[in-house]
Amino acid sequence: MADVALEAGVSGQTVSRVSNGRSNVDESTRERVLEAMNRLGYRPNSAARALRLGRFRSIGVIMFTLSSFGNMRTLDAIASAAAAAGYSITLIPIAHPTRGAVSGAFDRLNQQAVDGVVIVIEAHLFDEAHLDLPDGLPVVVIDSSARTRYPVVDTDQAEGARLATEHLLELGHQTVWHIAGPAESYSAIRRRDSWEATLRQHGAVVPPVLAGDWSTDAGYRHGLVLAADPTVTAIFAANDQMALGALRALHEAGRAVPAEISVVGFDDMEESASFWPPLTTVRQYFDKVGARSVAALLEGIEGDGPVANVTVPTRLIVRASSGPAPAG
Amino acid sequence: MADVALEAGVSGQTVSRVSNGRSNVDESTRERVLEAMNRLGYRPNSAARALRLGRFRSIGVIMFTLSSFGNMRTLDAIASAAAAAGYSITLIPIAHPTRGAVSGAFDRLNQQAVDGVVIVIEAHLFDEAHLDLPDGLPVVVIDSSARTRYPVVDTDQAEGARLATEHLLELGHQTVWHIAGPAESYSAIRRRDSWEATLRQHGAVVPPVLAGDWSTDAGYRHGLVLAADPTVTAIFAANDQMALGALRALHEAGRAVPAEISVVGFDDMEESASFWPPLTTVRQYFDKVGARSVAALLEGIEGDGPVANVTVPTRLIVRASSGPAPAG
DNA sequence: TACAGCCATGTTGACGTAAACATGAAGCAA
DNA sequence: TTGCTTCATGTTTACGTCAACATGGCTGTA
Numbered sequence A, B: 001m002a003d004v005a006l007e008a009g010v011s012g013q014t015v016s017r018v019s020n021g022r023s024n025v026d027e028s029t030r031e032r033v034l035e036a037m038n039r040l041g042y043r044p045n046s047a048a049r050a051l052r053l054g055r056f057r058s059i060g061v062i063m064f065t066l067s068s069f070g071n072m073r074t075l076d077a078i079a080s081a082a083a084a085a086g087y088s089i090t091l092i093p094i095a096h097p098t099r100g101a102v103s104g105a106f107d108r109l110n111q112q113a114v115d116g117v118v119i120v121i122e123a124h125l126f127d128e129a130h131l132d133l134p135d136g137l138p139v140v141v142i143d144s145s146a147r148t149r150y151p152v153v154d155t156d157q158a159e160g161a162r163l164a165t166e167h168l169l170e171l172g173h174q175t176v177w178h179i180a181g182p183a184e185s186y187s188a189i190r191r192r193d194s195w196e197a198t199l200r201q202h203g204a205v206v207p208p209v210l211a212g213d214w215s216t217d218a219g220y221r222h223g224l225v226l227a228a229d230p231t232v233t234a235i236f237a238a239n240d241q242m243a244l245g246a247l248r249a250l251h252e253a254g255r256a257v258p259a260e261i262s263v264v265g266f267d268d269m270e271e272s273a274s275f276w277p278p279l280t281t282v283r284q285y286f287d288k289v290g291a292r293s294v295a296a297l298l299e300g301i302e303g304d305g306p307v308a309n310v311t312v313p314t315r316l317i318v319r320a321s322s323g324p325a326p327a328g
Numbered sequence C: 001t002a003c004a005g006c007c008a009t010g011t012t013g014a015c016g017t018a019a020a021c022a023t024g025a026a027g028c029a030a
Numbered sequence D: 001t002t003g004c005t006t007c008a009t010g011t012t013t014a015c016g017t018c019a020a021c022a023t024g025g026c027t028g029t030a
Helices: A002-008 A012-019 A027-040 A046-053 A069-084 A099-111 A157-170 A186-201 A216-227 A240-253 A270-274 A286-302 B002-008 B012-019 B027-040 B046-053 B069-084 B099-111 B157-170 B186-201 B216-227 B240-253 B270-274 B286-302
Strands: A058-063 A088-093 A116-120 A139-142 A152-155 A177-180 A234-237 A262-267 A280-283 A310-312 A315-317 B058-063 B088-093 B116-120 B139-142 B152-155 B177-180 B234-237 B262-267 B280-283 B310-312 B315-317
Touching: A002 A012, A002 A027, A012 A027, A046 B046, A058 A069, A069 A088, A069 A116, A069 A286, A069 B088, A088 B069, A116 A286, A139 A286, A152 A157, A152 A286, A157 A186, A157 A234, A157 A262, A157 A280, A157 A315, A177 A186, A177 A216, A177 A240, A216 A234, A216 A240, A216 B270, A234 A240, A240 A262, A240 A270, A240 B270, A270 B216, A270 B240, A286 A310, B002 B012, B002 B027, B012 B027, B058 B069, B069 B088, B069 B116, B069 B286, B116 B286, B139 B286, B152 B157, B152 B286, B157 B186, B157 B234, B157 B262, B157 B280, B157 B315, B177 B186, B177 B216, B177 B240, B216 B234, B216 B240, B234 B240, B240 B262, B240 B270, B286 B310
Parallel strands: A058 A088, A058 A116, A116 A139, A139 A152, A152 A310, A177 A234, A234 A262, A262 A280, B058 B088, B058 B116, B116 B139, B139 B152, B152 B310, B177 B234, B234 B262, B262 B280
Antiparallel strands: A088 B088, A280 A315, B280 B315
């Protein structure tokens, strides 16, 4: 900065004013300074600026696997929203979801230069009592328990599961089998609970829950079992990947979809419309979740009032994998 | 820091030494300082540290869509490798891949607090002449032209396409049709070129290239056309999503896979093994690409010598979607 | 002319840290 | 004992920026 000031024949303060777009600088001076900046390739030092201002203009995002469809879309939306607000994203991945790793990540976070944090951890794995985020650091949680002391932004899991289950019941199926997500996942639990509640509400028998782990393999394994059971006519998988695995199992077993068995997923991945048959599923608006969480966080950072929770609705996308229950 | 120093009855410098784990501090003093830190909830200020050291311990990642399978896996690997080296990741997304947006991202980058940058932009969209990264800022490019002045880490696209094409030729197919990626993508071009070269090398006819855009829709559209052509017996799609779209088109047209037509993809997404039929494909090791690019970048940041390019091999994963050419 | 008010610009200092140098005590060999 | 080394710790300073205050020229009015 001093070099620029020298080059332009002004003081450092004037350079600072120009670089921050302040109005009280003479036009000719401003141009001289800008030219000097270009000539010298001046870049404001963000560390010094952050030190001075006490703000980093950066948002931390804590995530487990990036490799899940939903997390990725959410991250994308968070990044876009943050960029639009002039914030950058600092990614804090947690490779192995052990409690120790989570604590470690939070410790590292304390050292990070962030003004706020979005936590995208769906599991019970972090015990809030044990993680001490710096006081006053705004936090927003995505896809977790509502029992946290931080604001929560989340998809309406219960509504989505209800839509899927009712869709199948309305097609005339006696009941709906459920391939669930892992027991540690809040969203998996909420989908399962809502599936069960919807069945009861409609007076349908509640079959045993099939525990999965979001993977195609889990869907495949349970799909093989279900395919062998002639009484099964409708399956609701807790995500599209498990639905895909189930579809494969049904194909291998020679069961027709949807003529003999209907399958419904959850997520609406880009590929789901091209599965064979194209998958009926519950669409989640991850982009909206991401955008809303950033908005909430920014309110926490720049605003003053308390931040409200946000629930994002879902939508049932009906495709060829679900159809009327077979006669008889 | 001053408070901690006062509380522990030492100088700020000693606090600094403790906080950096230096060895030349008496054990009793160290404990006293650590205790004071805990009592006061002291967190080192990363901005001040960065200002003093001129290092941020952060790596910038510039990406187009996060929502592509490969990018996501790569980002995951980059994040893990960076975390292992004590670096954090600053994500710089480019929402709309126009040239202006790219330049904007680079401008923003200049303001960012990063020690190096990984560029994951596969298209020609950025003209190096026009983007002025700060001199001396280490850069590694993933999945781009080898004509950049920066080190490149990339999957061996040509080898992968050759493996796929030869696999089909060896199964007795007269030739192989290709659903290509977008013309702006370097990796798409390399796969196409290698496909073509392999066909020629084996004396096979080279059918017209079918231009796609990575999407399942593109695969579906071209798949419908190919399904209607009785001479087509083998399809090599430039990625798994287009292969999935093609599979759907073939199903709809009632063409048997692989009895009548074989299909091979590229990427090996997690879902590909569960497609119907399970997809033969070329596996890319995105995690390796990510890890290597971070290693290369760190060498550029912390090392001194020139950084070499890295090529990561691929592997053909044979599944049920490819089989011998139909007789006659 | 005199004085107030405004505006562009300059000067000073502080943000929190760590490198460089300084100090002083303890240990050890001649 | 003397002189030299080693090691823990303290002091000073600079990193680059920007807020706060200071300065000085210009304009307009009484």
